[in-house]
Amino acid sequence: DNLLVSKHAVSEDSDNQVAMMQLNRPKALNALSDAVLDDVLHAAHVLDKDPTVRCLILTGSAKAFAAGADISEMKTKNFEDAYGTDMFGHWQELSRLQKPLLAAVSGFCLGGGCEVAMMCDMILCSKSAKFGQPEINLGIIAGGGGTQRLTRAIGKSKSMYMHLTGEFISAEEAYNSGLVAKVFPDDELMDETLKIAKTIASKGVLSVQAAKEAVNAAEELPLQEGLRLERRLFHSLFATKDQKEGMAAFLEKRPADFS
Ligand code: CO8
Secondary structure (H helix, E strand, C coil), X not given: CCEEEEEEECCCCCCCEEEEEEECCHHHCCCECHHHHHHHHHHHHHHHHCCCEEEEEEECCCCEEECCECXXXXXXXXXXXXXXXXXXXHHHHHHHCCCCEEXXXXXXXXXXXXHHHHHCCEEEXXXXXXXXXXXXXXXXXXXXXXXXXXXXXXXXXXXXXHHHHCCCEEHHHHHHCCCCCEEEXXXXXXXXXXXXXXXXXXXXXXXXXXXXXXHHHCCCCCHHHHHHHHHHHHHHHHHCHHHHHHHHHHHCCCCCCCC
């Protein structure tokens, strides 16, 4: 009940699909309870392994992508509960899917919600989106990657400002800071996100996977290691049918038909 999953054909003449996971806990602004977490991770793993699914989308409602981890579930936890169970550690699995995962954000995208959006491969949002790490107001700090991923995305000073004041930033500020890739009018976000997902789904599976792996590695590896990984992945794509097809199609002035 906490998650609605739908699949959308990429085109009329293809079996390929885009899968959409929609958080569905409207009364709590999609707060990320343990039950929501289980549903999202389970669905993401199943869809990642489904050979007809080429691209995944994670979204919320018009009012909230997600207003953070569930405060009522966290309230009574003590150190033993948190450290002893590595609380929220397994959310990281979302950042290790093979297929691209797009976050489509409207409304509040706060705390763990912002962190989950940043675990996705890119963030698309509507003009109403508000991003924030307000954990400081609860006497805690971000625990799902916020201090690390937000800092890499928008730089130290802005990230520090958000983590220390708890203030939210608008869609426009998020776009200007590089946190999000595109901003759309509210009523166009889902259509535009589906279009982008279908565009990605029409490319070669292996080249998409390699591009995702290489770009994500830029957040983790020293430059020389990242450059080497990119070059090796680049070399490996010359072993694929899609490289032959892509280059032949260009030279024959026709659209490529990737396998
Ligand atoms: N947890 C539980 N319930 C919530 C949460 C939340 N994070 N956010 C909102 N709700 C509930 C409210 O309690 C309220 O319930 P009820 O109607 O039963 O009183 C309902 O949603 C609607 O919320 P509001 O009445 O507050 O709605 P407003 O429009 O007045 O305000 C806000 C919207 C500004 C978003 C406000 O709800 C708010 O500040 N929410 C909390 C935001 C927050 O502090 N988030 C950080 C949580 S801590 C965290 O995320 C730690 C992350 C750890 C790692 C996670 C890895 C994935």
